[in-house]
Amino acid sequence: MARVVVDVMLKPEILDPQGQAVQRALPRLGFAGIADVRQGKRFELEVEGPVDDAALARIHEMAETFLANTVIEDFTVKVDGEAR
Template identity: 70%
Template sequence: MARVVVAVMPKPEILDPQGKAVQGALPRLGFTGVTDVRQGKRFEIEIDGEVTDAVIAEVEKMAETLLSNPVIENYTVSVEGQQ
C-alpha cells in the first residue's frame, strides 16, 4: 500500500475567484502579510502494491484525463509514503 498525491492548481494566468475570496477575507479576520492565495484540489490516491514508474505514469494519465482540466489547471504528482 502506498499513497500518491495529485495536486491540481489553477494555472497562474487563470483567475481564481475562490483564492481571491480567501485573500479578501484574511485582513478582515486580522491576518496580514499574505500577498496571494490560490485554491486548488488535492487527491490522495491509495495504490495497491508498490509505486513503480509505471504506476506513476498511470497516475499522471489519471490526473490529465480525469482529475484536472489541462486547459485551465496544472497538476503535480508526488509519492507520499510506501507502507
C-alpha cells in the same frame, strides 16, 4: 499501501475569484501579510501494490485525462512519505 498525492491548481494566468475572496477575508480575520491566495484541489490516492514507474505513469495519465482539465489546470504527482 503507498499513498500518491495529486495536486491540481489553476494555471497562473487563470483568474481565481475563490482564492481572491479568501485573500480578501484574511485582514478582517486578523491574518495580516498575505499578498495572494490561490485555491486548488488535492487528491490522495491509496495505491494497491508497488508504486513503480508503471503505476506512476498510469496515475499521470489519470491526472491528465480526468483529475485535472489541462485547458485550465496544472497538476503535480508525488509519492507521499518515504514510500517509494
